[in-house]
Amino acid sequence: MPKDTFHNLPEEKKEKITNAFLREFAIHPYDKASLSSVVKSLGIAKGSVYQYFDDKLDLFTYLIEECSAVKMKYVGQLKRENFNDFWGYFRSLYSEGVKFDLENPLESHFLHSLADNLNSPSVKGLYDEMLTNIIAGFEQMAKHEVELGLFRDDIPIKTIGFILYKNGRAINEQMEVTGHINPKESIKKGKPVYEGKVDQLMETVDNYIKILQRALDKEST
Amino acid sequence: MPKDTFHNLPEEKKEKITNAFLREFAIHPYDKASLSSVVKSLGIAKGSVYQYFDDKLDLFTYLIEECSAVKMKYVGQLKRENFNDFWGYFRSLYSEGVKFDLENPLESHFLHSLADNLNSPSVKGLYDEMLTNIIAGFEQMAKHEVELGLFRDDIPIKTIGFILYKNGRAINEQMEVTGHINPKESIKKGKPVYEGKVDQLMETVDNYIKILQRALDKEST
DNA sequence: GATTGATGTGACTACCCAGTCATATTATGG
């Protein structure tokens, strides 16, 4: 948790500091991200950082929580019950996700780059916890659909949930592998990852949905 | 490329050195892996490593090539044409993969851990190149099946290939997330990752195949 | 205006690493 000193800061300075660190962590994996270099570019003293946060991990944790909260403002309002089927809901998660990206490029970059940190032993615990929650979320969704009789019931729910999670991520990764998006470049330019690429993304999303739908929907025999 | 000095080494010493480094890189991501600590545990001088290899990356590249070659002895012999459908082939990739793991735990560990290195900027180039090849391989497979009229043709081949790749990896990851396997633990104990877990793995493989089959096979209308 | 508590500072510590190189040891073969 950030110390009081940080919260007492004028909003403007707080944001400047937050943004600088978001940028650093978005570009470099946790262990390579250098507080020293950020404070230099910010023109503040190294010691100040430790006036605001307990340590590097505390700072990192704070950034994750901040960004997650912002993203939640977008996708958190979506409710399954407002959609006819799971796939409409699934699709909206992406369209809202893009909106989040376009309006909060830095936060979006940072959250994206989190996946690159899965290995850094220093943040493994933090990352694993996040992951467990997300996967549990997908598992819940799967369970719900199976109970509604909309998803097939011959596959363990754990597997269905995991496949939803993994293929959801695969969409973004495919966009990157095929060169449609280039997150690292976008960060440097300070532009949203999906700027001008929304149509391509949604097209890919629709392809994945076509596939997942046939894979997971209960056969209407 | 390793220098002549390395090749001139007695096979026994060569293997001892190789294994020690495999272990180190399997446990720690590239940038955290410490040559200093390995040479200490090996009881050789730091300078010797640089008698054998150009630098850390050269050593790492050598290890990748060695391990890939060993794994290829297992999965490389499998040919699509010896199977009735793609899924028999796909399944065999796993059963052979497990055989490789059981008979070469260290090499298997190392190759597994490669995925954790995707972020280390120092090896990004190397890793991306590998990935591009693997994905291209899956794309080829997908293309072949579509041409045979066995896979659906309403989805871009790039997407089908990528989904095959991603879901293939998802199988291993799910085994880890659900706690059936614990690679890091296994390394420390020097035991194969899948020891005693082969049945669970193949069960999961079969579930994934059930799903992918319905997702990708041409509908037999 | 003075006293006190909160905030800012940056040189410094303690640590780690890859890679070097002059020197020492060991093998080779003439």
Place this chain on the structure above:
DNA sequence: CCATAATATGACTGGGTAGTCACATCAATC
């Protein structure tokens, strides 16, 4: 048996880092 080439060595260089702490500065309250 000696000379030369090949190999082994480890202290050292130069570079990086997170985190600390005694001190300076600023703000607020009495």
